[in-house]
Amino acid sequence: MILLWILMLLPLVGAFFNGIILRKAPKSISHAVGAGTLIAAFGCAVALFMDFMGQGGASKVVLAFDWIDAGQFQAPFRYIVDRLSLLMVLIITGIGSLIHIYAGGYMHEEKATWRFFSYLNLFVFMMLQLVLGDNLLVMFIGWEGVGLCSYLLIGYWYEEDQNAQAGMKAFIVNRIGDIGFLIGIFLTYKFFGTISFSELRDLVFSGTSLTNGQLQAVTWITLAFFIGACGKSAQLPLYVWLPDAMAGPTPVSALIHAATMVTAGVYMMTRMHFFYYLAPDTQALVALVGALTALFAASIALVQTDIKKVLAYSTVSQLGYMVLGCGVGAYSAGVFHLLTHACFKALLFLGAGSVIVAMHHQQDMRHMGGLKKHLPMTHGAMLMGLLAIIGFPGFSGFFSKDEILWKAWTGAGPWIWGIAALAAVFTSFYMVRMFMLTFYGKFRGDHHTESHLHETSWIMWAPLIVLAALSAGIGFLNVPPLLHHFIPLGETFHHYLEPVIAFPPQGLLHWEHLVAEHPHSQEWMVMGISVAGMVCASLFAIALYGKGFSPLAESLARRFPNAHKLLENKYYIDEFYDAAIVQPLKDVSLFLWKIVDVSIIDAAVNGIAQSCALLAGVTSFKMTGSLHRHAVVMIVGLLCMLTALVF
Amino acid sequence: MVPLDHYLVLAMILFCIGTLGIVLRRNIIMVMMSIELLLNAINLVFVSASTYNQNLDGQVMVFFVITVAACEAAIGLAMVIALFRKYGTIDTQFLRTLRG
């Protein structure tokens, strides 16, 4: 298990070196340290994985050291090494290293790269804590840690006021979700006496029947944790921080807000699958929220003009898919989509980063166009990512998204499936729109920028190539049985993950409907509709935007001005939150400050002091200063006391 | 065989005289001597009570009262000297700086 400790501590060491010791070092050194530790960590992760699978892939729990031991409550630093956590570790370190390498190129004009890489490494360390932790408290440490690093990195260019505010928004909205997480921890401990995943799993799976109180509590626990997941994984209504988080550097958006941190909520729900299986009400809610989020975000993305915002809303939408997968009990589908999404979304973000750097930090697509001939590598790589995300047959997104859609159809009914499918159609549309507006048509920017357009250095497009290959190929890990006829590969991924997310014993819940057999015809129909929708939407988008903003597009915008405005302004959700929540909070705070604190409390305290002074002023006239008078008064007082004593 | 009350009455009379001394004399040193009279009255009460309760604690208290009286006299007289140096008078009528 030494590999595990090395793996965990490498990013921390990197963060420490970059943050404390190497502040004055040249940029290449900080980049080398940052990326180097992560590549080494990835190596360790691969070695650990091989070792682990070589031993049969059974879950192992290792203890680092005891931390809290307070009577009944124990929370040691224990880590669980099993298929799910190792998968997450591979994603984090693998895609993380690629992004670290890329970031060296992206940030080469910046001044304080030591800060950047230090935070990035710290983030990876925290994320590892999150995915490897065996109990809820270690996971929470990682949960909060990644929230912190997210804040630090979003506000990396803190000199701009709005970047700092975006960072604060992310942190605060995450905090609201964390309340749910904390309540979940409390309830879990109260009703089950332990917060360790392995112990809880054994408890539920052991066959001993749970009490009525415990069963009822499970619904509330899962609900509380889902609120936490909404905050971290940007679901309705707590998604508002993610689009604003695009104020951070693009590698940050790629790593944190696409591949890893936002998936923490999905991971957490998968970890707690044994509870979610026991709470069908919560699962229904999860599925509904996931599907609605997917549709909602996709609709906003239809009219965004900032390339990163499109990708941000796309992330929210795809996260909705993952959450939907969890909601219908298809955890392997959800995690598989997590894996493929990490690959293609990181690719898309990094590609967008290349475009932005080439365009001298111009992000508005209205000023782009025709970049295909200037940025061929980026174009090619992003094309792979595009095909993956829209679910083109054969690419990774196709397999993962269709899996989720099929499970939604069987597990949650046609309505939920319909919402998700519509979101998929929107996804195809806006992604192709983005691609067309960026790479095709005439260049719409200014001449100065055009003359400087060139492909970025190898340090930036090499990771793109790797990610493109992954986006294209990784889907074949999980070919559904339907297609086994055409593609003779098995459901490797599903089988891989199955021991970890098995169903609980039959007596505890009725999950027949989740494993019922459905006719193959239905499956073909669902798949067919998805592919058809994708093709239609893509063609429509090409027609509309193939050569820039076509007249048809403009007329559409004119024909539905209200809808267009609504979508463009993100359904005015931010304004709504501001008016409904933020402003009243501010008013209440102002009231409490100005009136309660200053006028009442301060006045009371100061008033007492002033009245004392006043009283002293009044009575001190008696102090004539004459010793004689003092003596007389003392004696008179003594007499009075004596009299009082006697009577 | 002398009743305790007699001693207490005597102490009260001495106390009374001491009080009068404080009130009626304008010389600080006289005031301080009157304070000594007060303390002596108290000592008398202690000693007689200790005799009548057959407890030696009262006499030990007298020991301490005398100690404290000595210290107080020392400091008080030092202050009188300092006052005299500053103001040239020790008449309480003129020493009024401690006014409110």
Place this chain on the structure above:
Amino acid sequence: MGQITIFYILAFLATACSLLVISSKNPVTSAIYLVCDLFILAGIYASLQAEFVAAIQIIVYTGAVVVLFVFVIMLLNLAPNEQSSLGLKLPDIGFTLLTVLSFLIVTVLLVNEQSSVSGGALGPPEAIAQLGGNTRAVGMTLFTKFVWPFELASFLILAAIIGAVHIAKKDPKPADKAYGNLKASNREKAIYGSP
């Protein structure tokens, strides 16, 4: 019978001496009368079988404290008009009567209630003799039951010594001796300035 007679004589003398203390014009005379008074009280203590206290009273109180008083009186070298007399004014007389009356009333009331307590029994001379005398007995009590106050008293004395020396020290710069030569009315103006 003899006891009571001695007591009455001593009591009368003590009262007379006290009255003389507070009514003498000359502070030195007052000091002398105070010495007499303390001696008489020591006699009363002795009649109560409290020889140790009597001795302490004479040695410490009379021999040290009053001597200190006399030293200071001599040091200050008070001018004749400093030795203020009784200077009785009408409110003072009224106050005097009031005080005396109140104390007497209180005494009478208290004493009446207390008279049942005393049984006229004097201290246990036999028991004290058994302990080896009053001094030894007091010493034993002092060093066992009252050892903490004893130590603290020594601290107190130390503090008093240091304090007295410091307060009475002469200032390095010349003192304001100017006021001493002025007339009384001018003195007040000089000290406090014109109103």
